[in-house]
Amino acid sequence: MFSHIFSSLTAYLLTSFLLTLTPGPDALLVMRTSITGGRRKGLGVVCGIASAWLLWGLAAMGGLSALVVVSKTGFQLLKWIGVLYLVWLALRMLFNSAQTAPMLNLESEALTGAGSPGPEPASGFWASWRQGLLATLTNPFVGLMVCAFFPQFIPPGSNIAAFTLLLTLLQMAVALVVFGSLVVLTVPLGRFLTRPSVARAFDWVTGLLLLAFSVKLALATVPR
Known part of the structure; x- marks a missing residue:
């Protein structure tokens, strides 16, 4: 029995890492927040994503996420909420890129240690946490992964609810490691990435990619 559990967990972790490494809106959100807001806000988004996974896992244990996947109405409702949220994020980046670029010069100094920036307010972390939470919580394919994957x-012979919770906790750990590493790798590039021309280009590319993800989500149908 132990060997079956060990092999299942090993296979799951490997697959989970590969799926999490696949570029998507979560990774884009982590990178963009880390560039513009620094390590604290970037980690806020990462913790929000991990928290959403926990909520999806608890919903799966209660049968709610299965209802979203099976019910056409539930899937469509959550899908369009997710589409609207991605579009809102994308338009915010596209229309605010010109206005935020001058401010990014100041933020780049904070990211690279120049100047004497004051401590970042705690609200910045929690605002980013909410952003990461909503981005993953409104993605019906996360519910699909929990129910089908x-x-x-x-x-x-295993306790389904207990094992689902274990897989959920492991997925949270994978998200924290993968996206946390992305924050660590992105922040040192802050001085280059927050130059006005680079920042505008990055915001435009990120905004357009998020719009593309929203279109892909809008065209999705209930899985059979």
Whole structure:
């Protein structure tokens, strides 16, 4: 029994890492927030993403996420909420890029240690946490992964609810490691990435990619 559990968890972790490494709106949000807001806000988004995974896992244990996947109405409702949220994020980046570029010069000094920036308010972390939470919580394909992907790694005879919770906690750990590493790698590039011309280009590219993700989500149908 132990060997089955160990092999299932090993296979799950490997697959989970590969899926999390796949570029998506979460990774874009982590990178953009880390560039413009620094390490604290970047980690806020990462913690928000991990928190959303926990909520999806608890919903799966209660059967709610299964209802979203099976119910056409539930899937469509959550899908369009997710589309609107991605579009809002994208338009905010596209229209604010010109206005925020001058401010990014000041932020780049904070990211690279120049000047004497004051301590960042705690609200910055929690605002970013909410952003990461909503981005993942309004993605119906996360619910699909919990309902369709998790069961493949639950050994026969195991307690389904307990094992679902274990896989959820492991997915949270994977998200924290992968996206946390992305924050650590992105922040040192702050001085270059926050130059006005580079910042505007990055915001435009990120905004357009988020719009593309929103279109892809809008065209999605209930999985069979």
